[in-house]
Amino acid sequence: MFSEGFSGLKAFFFRSRKMMLFFVWFILIVVLIFIWIVGEKINDRAVGVSAIVCGGSTFLFWNYREKLSEIVKFTMSPRKKFVLVGSLGAVWAEFVFWFFEKIFGASGVAASPHLGLDLLITMPWYMIMLLLMFKAETKYHYSYTEILLLGGVYELGADGIFAQLLEGLTLPNLFLVIMVVPLFVIVYSVIVLPPSYVLRKEIDAMRTKHPKGDHKYRYGLLPLLGLIPYAFYVIFLLLVILVLAL
Structure with a gap:
C-alpha cells in the first residue's frame, strides 16, 4: 500500500554517499524526536509529534502523488498554482503545530x-519563499532530493536564525x-515537495536554458532573500498589534 512512499525514501537517502551520511544524521535527529515525544517537556513533545505528522503527510503525498496531481489540473498560471499548492502545505504545517500545542x-x-494570527504572521513568508523558489526552479533543474534539502535550509533561515534573531541569537542556540x-x-517537506512535483512539467517547459554548475546551489538560496521584505512585514505587524493594544 505504501510501496511508493518507501521507494521515495530509499531514493532520497541512498542515491549517493553524501546522502547516506546525511541519513545517519537524520536517524540521530529522528531518535531525538522520539525522545522528545516520550520525554517530560511538553514543548518538545508538541514539536516532535508535529514534525512526525508533517513528515508523514509528505510520505502520504508521495505515495498518492499521481492521484493528487490530478486534483490540481485546473486553469491557473504555473506560478500562482505553485504558490497555492505550497501555501496549502504551509497552512497544514502551521495548523499541525498549533493543534498539538493546544493538545x-x-x-x-x-x-x-x-x-x-499565526497564519497572519507566517503565511507572507511562505508565499514569498514559494515565489522565489518558483523563480529558482524555472532557472535551474533541482532534483527532489535537492528540493527537500533546500527546504530544510529555508526553515533554518526562517524559523532558525531569523526567529532566533528576534529572540536574541546566541552561539549555543545557533x-x-x-x-x-x-x-x-x-517539517518543510510538506511545503516544498508537493508544488515542485505537481508543477514539474510546467516548470521544465518554462526553462528555456539549461545552465549547469555549482551556481544553481547558490541560486537555490534565493528564497532566503525573502526574509528581508518579510522582516519589514513583521515589524509593521508588530507595530499594528501594539497600536491596537493601546
Missing part, C-alpha cells in the same frame, strides 16, 4: 496561540538550530 498544553510552539537541520527538512 499538549504547550506554549511558543506555534507562532501564536490563535490560529488566525549551534542547536544547525544541528537539527534534518528536523527542518521533515
Whole structure:
C-alpha cells in the first residue's frame, strides 16, 4: 500500500554517499524526536509529534502523488498554482503545530496561540519563499532530493536564525538550530515537495536554458532573500498589534 512512499525514501537517502551520511544524521535527529515525544517537556513533545505528522503527510503525498496531481489540473498560471499548492502545505504545517500545542498544553510552539494570527504572521513568508523558489526552479533543474534539502535550509533561515534573531541569537542556540537541520527538512517537506512535483512539467517547459554548475546551489538560496521584505512585514505587524493594544 505504501510501496511508493518507501521507494521515495530509499531514493532520497541512498542515491549517493553524501546522502547516506546525511541519513545517519537524520536517524540521530529522528531518535531525538522520539525522545522528545516520550520525554517530560511538553514543548518538545508538541514539536516532535508535529514534525512526525508533517513528515508523514509528505510520505502520504508521495505515495498518492499521481492521484493528487490530478486534483490540481485546473486553469491557473504555473506560478500562482505553485504558490497555492505550497501555501496549502504551509497552512497544514502551521495548523499541525498549533493543534498539538493546544493538545499538549504547550506554549511558543506555534507562532501564536490563535490560529488566525499565526497564519497572519507566517503565511507572507511562505508565499514569498514559494515565489522565489518558483523563480529558482524555472532557472535551474533541482532534483527532489535537492528540493527537500533546500527546504530544510529555508526553515533554518526562517524559523532558525531569523526567529532566533528576534529572540536574541546566541552561539549555543545557533549551534542547536544547525544541528537539527534534518528536523527542518521533515517539517518543510510538506511545503516544498508537493508544488515542485505537481508543477514539474510546467516548470521544465518554462526553462528555456539549461545552465549547469555549482551556481544553481547558490541560486537555490534565493528564497532566503525573502526574509528581508518579510522582516519589514513583521515589524509593521508588530507595530499594528501594539497600536491596537493601546
